[in-house]
Amino acid sequence: xxxxxxxxxxxxxxxxxxxxxxxxxxxxxxxxxxxxxxxxxxxxxxxxxxxxxxxxxxxxxxxxxxxxxxxxxxxxxxxxxxxxxxxxxxxxxxxxxxxxxxxxxxxxxxxxxxxxxxxxxxxxxxxxxxxxxxxxxxxxxxxxxxxxxxxxxxxxxxxxxxxxxxxxxxxxxxxxxxxxxxxxxxxxxxxxxxxxxxxxxxxxxxxxxxxxxxxxxxxxxxxxxxxxxxxxxxxxxxxxxxxxxxxxxxxxxxxxxxxxxxxxxxxxxxxxxxxxxxxxxxxxxxxxxxxxxxxxxxxxxxxxxxxxxxxxxx
Numbered sequence: 001x002x003x004x005x006x007x008x009x010x011x012x013x014x015x016x017x018x019x020x021x022x023x024x025x026x027x028x029x030x031x032x033x034x035x036x037x038x039x040x041x042x043x044x045x046x047x048x049x050x051x052x053x054x055x056x057x058x059x060x061x062x063x064x065x066x067x068x069x070x071x072x073x074x075x076x077x078x079x080x081x082x083x084x085x086x087x088x089x090x091x092x093x094x095x096x097x098x099x100x101x102x103x104x105x106x107x108x109x110x111x112x113x114x115x116x117x118x119x120x121x122x123x124x125x126x127x128x129x130x131x132x133x134x135x136x137x138x139x140x141x142x143x144x145x146x147x148x149x150x151x152x153x154x155x156x157x158x159x160x161x162x163x164x165x166x167x168x169x170x171x172x173x174x175x176x177x178x179x180x181x182x183x184x185x186x187x188x189x190x191x192x193x194x195x196x197x198x199x200x201x202x203x204x205x206x207x208x209x210x211x212x213x214x215x216x217x218x219x220x221x222x223x224x225x226x227x228x229x230x231x232x233x234x235x236x237x238x239x240x241x242x243x244x245x246x247x248x249x250x251x252x253x254x255x256x257x258x259x260x261x262x263x264x265x266x267x268x269x270x271x272x273x274x275x276x277x278x279x280x281x282x283x284x285x286x287x288x289x290x291x292x293x294x295x296x297x298x299x300x301x302x303x304x305x306x307x308x309x310x311x312x313x314x
Contacts, residue, residue: 073099073149073232073263075120079128082112082119082287089115091287092128102259104274105267106298107284108308113267115287117235121145121152132233132263151231153222155238161211165202165221168210169193172225192228200224200254216247220254227258234264240273252277271309275299283308 075097082090090112097103105113119126122142130137135148159168166189173193189206197203200220205213210221219239226234239255240248248270256277258264268274274281274295281298283290285308291301298304 073133075130075132075233075263075265077116077120077128077130080116080119080126080130081128082115082124082126089287090119090126093287093289095282095289097263097265099263100259100261100279101263102255102277102279103263103265104278104281105265105284106269106271106274106281106308107290110286111284112287113284114237116284117152117237117265117267121150121235146229146231149230149232150235151226151229151233152235153219153226153237153239155241159210159218159221159225161209163210164207165197165210165213166193166206168221169196169224169228173228196224196227199227199257201250214247216243216251219243219251223254223258232262234258234262235267236265237267238269239266240268240270248273249276 075095077093077095080090080093080095081088093112093116095116105116107113115124118124120130120137122137122140122145126138128138132148132150137145137148137150140148160171163171170189170193173190194203197206200223202217202220202224205217210218213221223234223236223239236255240251243251252273255264255266259279266278278295280293281295282292283298283301283304290307291298291304293301299309
């Protein structure tokens with residue numbers, strides 16, 4: 001009773017909330033929730049637009065020659081010749097792959113496809129010329145070739161399985177560092193790595209050990225490791241071997257994105273994959289070029305069909 005008197009005698013005491021007040025408060029809370037969702041959606045859209053603009057800018061700037069805006073990221077091979085104890089694996093081969101071209105090298109086993117890649121990356125001795133960005137690659141050590149922006153993958157992914165996806169990328173990025181930088185702690189995640197994880201569909205796997213990744217994602221990680229090293233010539237040896245159909249499609253889409261601002265060469269036996277994603281094709285036979293052109297050109301070439309495509313390899 002005394003409490004009621006105190007409340008009635010205290011004009012500053014808050015009045016009990018009516019049902020209408022509660023309904024209004026509930027409506028305001030719903031409106032605030034909807035506004036927060038709208039702001040999150042706008043932020044996500046802005047992030048997507050930033051990534052798109054960054055990609056466009058990278059496309060425009062990364063491959064422009066400072067001396068006049070000419071495309072400089074292309075591979076030019078002239079008279080490439082590789083012999084092993086008298087066996088000619090590659091015979092005086094000429095090959096030009098332009099910037100932005102997703103080039104497939106196909107041909108029977110022993111045609112010289114992988115040997116060409118090995119010669120360009122300094123793994124086997126060769127004569128002739130192989131220039132990228134105006135730099136002669138032949139005669140250099142493999143590590144020096146990597147520093148010139150040339151990266152390659154092998155048929156088996158060479159990631160460090162005990163390390164996480166992020167740590168593998170940081171390790172690869174560290175290859176570009178010099179001197180004291182090599183001994184500095186990794187620290188936070190660089191924008192370069194964040195961007196490349198997004199490009200390679202690996203963001204959700206950043207903290208997972210590389211060893212537990214599916215086969216396809218291990219290949220994407222290896223490609224990502226080349227990208228964080230700022231490789232502009234990518235040489236990939238059968239990148240979709242052993243992948244599921246879905247992984248092959250996702251890998252093809254990734255390589256299409258990579259080829260927009262890089263020179264990409266793929267050694268491949270999967271003809272369906274080649275038909276779906278190749279910009280151009282070089283057919284090799286016994287260390288020489290048998291034919292070059294678009295997928296349609298190659299499929300309509302009678303000699304290619306007779307020697308290779310007609311041989312049951314598809």
